[in-house]
Amino acid sequence: MLSTPTNGLLPELIEKKVRDVLKFLKPRYIITVSLDGPREIHENIRGVEGSWSRSVETFRRLKKLERRNKKFKVFFGYTISPFNVGKFEETVESVREEIPSVSHKDFHVNIFHASSVYYRTEPKEMKNFLKNFGDQASKEVREMIKRKKVTSLIDIIEKKYLRLGLKYIKTMEMPVKCNIYNLSAFVDPYGNVYPCTIFDYKIGNLRESNYDLLKILNSEEALKARKLIESKRCPQCWTPCEAHQIILSRLLRI
Numbered sequence: 001m002l003s004t005p006t007n008g009l010l011p012e013l014i015e016k017k018v019r020d021v022l023k024f025l026k027p028r029y030i031i032t033v034s035l036d037g038p039r040e041i042h043e044n045i046r047g048v049e050g051s052w053s054r055s056v057e058t059f060r061r062l063k064k065l066e067r068r069n070k071k072f073k074v075f076f077g078y079t080i081s082p083f084n085v086g087k088f089e090e091t092v093e094s095v096r097e098e099i100p101s102v103s104h105k106d107f108h109v110n111i112f113h114a115s116s117v118y119y120r121t122e123p124k125e126m127k128n129f130l131k132n133f134g135d136q137a138s139k140e141v142r143e144m145i146k147r148k149k150v151t152s153l154i155d156i157i158e159k160k161y162l163r164l165g166l167k168y169i170k171t172m173e174m175p176v177k178c179n180i181y182n183l184s185a186f187v188d189p190y191g192n193v194y195p196c197t198i199f200d201y202k203i204g205n206l207r208e209s210n211y212d213l214l215k216i217l218n219s220e221e222a223l224k225a226r227k228l229i230e231s232k233r234c235p236q237c238w239t240p241c242e243a244h245q246i247i248l249s250r251l252l253r254i
Helices: 011-024 039-046 051-068 088-096 123-147 153-171 213-217 220-230 240-249
Strands: 002-006 029-034 072-080 107-111 192-194
Touching: 011 029, 011 051, 029 051, 039 051, 039 088, 051 072, 072 088, 072 123, 088 107, 088 123, 107 123, 107 153, 107 240, 123 153, 153 240, 192 213, 213 220
Parallel strands: 002 029, 029 072, 072 107
Antiparallel strands: none
């Protein structure tokens, strides 16, 4: 299964590129179109006037492709944060005014994070934010769990992500043992390789290693990063980019 997030700002171009990808892609393919609130809130978060309408239009176009391709799915990606907490239901209703068939099932929900390597923000800021809106966020996540119907493996993973997310919001620690070092790595635009999108611990650079990723993942720096993660001396996150993989790898145990 492959997935791609998009901010949805270029509906025509995104539709064209997805059509191109679907011509040769064999695995199941998922796209999430970012939508973080009703129109005013979303555009305030994104800082782009008209971004709400573009995201909705992108979703509408990709939904048509989904009907013709069983291996392709599109969802809205909603990140619950201090800037939109308590607005999820209003967000769903605002989209329904444009696309009446939209339901809660069309939304993937994420928990707000910060990262000095990925978002260029300080993780400590995120933890301070969560302390201030934790109760509100927990209440909203519980409502999301109640509404989440399980009809597929994706639904199982997402519901488990939300349930464990309640623990994360309360403790600010990984709710399960992290084994992301066995599952994936994050490569930034400059070829720098990190254990994940949140942990600002560089383990190598592709350009400096003749583009040998395996060599980097088996390096001394990678081993050091692994030990830091195992001893919980990392940012302790629960972002879906990594959490969904971890849940899937430990599904029966979890």
